[in-house]
Amino acid sequence: MKTIKAKEVFSKTLVFGWIKLGLGLLNILIAVILFAILMGISYLFNSGGVGVVLFFVWLGMVGIMNFLINNYFGYLVKAGHVAVIATAFQNGAVPADPVNTGTRMVKDRFGTSNVYFVVDKLVSGAVKQLQRTLGRITDGLFGAIPGMKNLKNLMNLFLDISLGYIDECCLGYTFNHPEQNAFKSAADGVVIYFKNWKTLLKDAAKTTFVVILSVVLVTLVAFVLFGGLFRLFGWNGFVAFVISLLLSWTVKYAFIDSWILVKMMSSYMQAVPATQITFDLYGKLCGMSSKFKELLQKGGNQTSFTPTATPAPISASSPYIAGEEKTAVRFCPNCGIRLKVTDAFCTSCGAKTNFVW
Numbered sequence: 001m002k003t004i005k006a007k008e009v010f011s012k013t014l015v016f017g018w019i020k021l022g023l024g025l026l027n028i029l030i031a032v033i034l035f036a037i038l039m040g041i042s043y044l045f046n047s048g049g050v051g052v053v054l055f056f057v058w059l060g061m062v063g064i065m066n067f068l069i070n071n072y073f074g075y076l077v078k079a080g081h082v083a084v085i086a087t088a089f090q091n092g093a094v095p096a097d098p099v100n101t102g103t104r105m106v107k108d109r110f111g112t113s114n115v116y117f118v119v120d121k122l123v124s125g126a127v128k129q130l131q132r133t134l135g136r137i138t139d140g141l142f143g144a145i146p147g148m149k150n151l152k153n154l155m156n157l158f159l160d161i162s163l164g165y166i167d168e169c170c171l172g173y174t175f176n177h178p179e180q181n182a183f184k185s186a187a188d189g190v191v192i193y194f195k196n197w198k199t200l201l202k203d204a205a206k207t208t209f210v211v212i213l214s215v216v217l218v219t220l221v222a223f224v225l226f227g228g229l230f231r232l233f234g235w236n237g238f239v240a241f242v243i244s245l246l247l248s249w250t251v252k253y254a255f256i257d258s259w260i261l262v263k264m265m266s267s268y269m270q271a272v273p274a275t276q277i278t279f280d281l282y283g284k285l286c287g288m289s290s291k292f293k294e295l296l297q298k299g300g301n302q303t304s305f306t307p308t309a310t311p312a313p314i315s316a317s318s319p320y321i322a323g324e325e326k327t328a329v330r331f332c333p334n335c336g337i338r339l340k341v342t343d344a345f346c347t348s349c350g351a352k353t354n355f356v357w
Contacts, residue, residue: 004092006266009085010259012094016081016102017258023069023077024250028243031062035239059242066246072113074253079106079116079171085262086172089269109175110182119174119182122298123167125291126190133288166193168261169268184299190292191281196271203267207260214256219248 038058042051080102087105088094095101110116170189177185193200222244230240286293 004088004094006262009088009094009266010262013081013084013088013098013262014258015098016077016084017254019077019099020074020258021250021254023074024246024253027062027066027069028246028250030065031058031243031246034058034061034065055239062242062246070253075117075120076106076113078168079110079120081258081261082168082171082265083109083175085265086175086269089172089266090176105175109178115182119186119295120167120171122183122291122295123170123186123190126285126289126295127164127166129289129291130190130194130285165261165264166190169193169265172265172268173272181299183295187282187292187296187299188277190295191277191285192272192275193268194281194285195275196268199271200264200267203263207263211252211256211260215248215252218251219244222247 035058038054039051042054045051080099083105084095084098084102087101106116110119170186170193173189173192174180174182174185177188180188223241226240226243226247282296286296
């Protein structure tokens with residue numbers, strides 16, 4: 001894997017940050033327009049009660065619009081960004097046209113956005129369940145020590161930031177391993193992250209202060225600007241605060257999160273070559289997370305592979321074992337043990353293997 005600096009990857013993929021910023025500003029624009037319309041209606045009724053009701057209606061509408069824009073368009077932009085970052089760290093260079101390259105890679109890898117959403121949700125669900133387990137680990141380490149509560153909370157904050165980006169790291173791993181189906185490579189990505197979580201947590205700790213400080217500063221600056229504007233027009237100061245939060249979240253989403261994403265994926269991609277995926281970890285993580293188990297089971301549905309004219313180099317993630325390039329390799333979706341192609345049930349744990357005659 002060629003070496004490329006995270007700073008270079010971030011600067012050359014900044015176009016995704018500007019797109020994210022545009023989506024966030026669209027949210028704010030819609031929020032302001034809706035507020036003006038609803039407050040205009042309230043003014044016509046000349047009723048404080050109507051104004052209160054319409055205010056809560058406004059909050060609900062803003063929440064819905066924010067969800068629709070960011071959970072559809074935002075997800076697809078994030079997927080393209082992840083694809084380009086993964087390619088950059090693998091090849092040592094950022095594609096000349098990041099947006100078109102990212103769009104093509106997402107389409108080629110997942111086919112439709114629905115498949116991407118399913119993989120992303122399963123990985124995110126597995127992350128949350130593993131996060132709760134790791135949280136219990138820190139409770140055991142610090143919970144019984146007097147005066148260590150604050151340190152435990154700080155550790156959990158680091159875990160939140162670190163594990164909060166695992167889905168992007170795992171999705172990046174799927175783009176670099178097209179020989180596997182997306183579910184299986186995403187499951188392998190989770191295993192790789194889990195084996196390196198302590199190292200990656202140290203990198204995440206460095207970003208915690210930057211994230212908190214940046215969000216606070218942007219919120220304060222925005223509140224001063226919007227607060228002064230709203231006071232000039234005699235509008236509700238709380239609305240100014242809500243819009244300031246939206247702006248702060250937009251800046252964080254567009255630029256701060258993009259920088260952390262690049263840094264985390266850089267650390268993750270450096271850990272990948274040195275990580276050995278062992279089958280015992282599949283069973284261990286299945287016991288810790290039902291979502292991971294579901295992800296692995298969906299990956300187990302791929303029961304055969306078509307060899308290429310020029311076989312790719314054999315690696316830990318390859319679907320072929322050296323000397324058996326023309327034989328499909330299958331593993332138990334429950335415990336991870338290697339199976340024969342014709343095994344309908346696992347010879348170790350007895351789980352159904354999704355084999356179809």
